[in-house]
């Protein structure tokens with residue numbers, strides 16, 4: 195990252211926290227209500243958490259609601275919700291099946307204020323964790339993506355990542371100079387309690403940009419417990435907003451002058467020796 199230009203225009207941003215269950219309909223109702231709340235509060239860019247449309251005890255359930263690229267209820271929901279409120283809507287993740295190989299990706303879709311898709315990011319790093327009774331192996335149901343994705347929005351340049359990606363700093367370096375990093379997530383309670391805040395603040399500090407992470411947070415009907423703590427962190431690493439658990443919205447102001455001031459006073463990005 196040699197460029198330190200600040201692209202941002204700035205504006206209100208918001209993260210939606212959910213405690214999704216196994217049925218798509220009620221999850222979409224909650225998402226619609228919370229996105230409306232965020233938009234009515236003035237947010238220009240709103241992001242939903244990972245797997246906002248389904249969290250089930252049976253991991254195969256999320257793959258069962260997969261959609262072909264460009265066709266389906268979840269994609270219609272994102273497009274219609276973005277255009278209804280005239281916002282940039284970051285669709286947490288949805289399971290998308292690729293025409294080429296029939297395999298499912300854990301995908302973030304972004305719709306602009308006119309409802310048209312402006313970006314697609316397939317989660318690159320697939321979560322694996324095994325300790326005691328807890329065991330996760332996302333690679334059993336999902337194929338990894340392989341492309342770094344950024345897009346320009348009303349508030350500035352945005353870099354996309356999902357949950358476990360947060361642990362891989364090289365992904366964020368590969369984004370170049372962005373104003374905002376997004377991390378839609380469903381962190382486990384165990385790993386989130388230990389690492390979530392530290393990782394989010396570190397990514398903000400080392401990339402000198404805002405980080406916003408909408409999360410799943412609470413006890414799901416399946417019995418799974420997620421960490422929540424949806425958060426907005428500023429380029430100095432300060433937490434602007436956080437919600438510990440339960441459904442809700444966290445919002446904050448992305449200020450280009452804040453990014454510029456941090457990068458000017460502490461020019462660490464320029465001091466990198468590649």
Ligand SMILES: NC(=O)CCC(=O)C(=O)O
Nearest residue numbers: 321357358380381382385
């Ligand atoms: N869904 C995920 O990628 C979970 C990641 C997680 O909990 C972690 O600790 O990393």
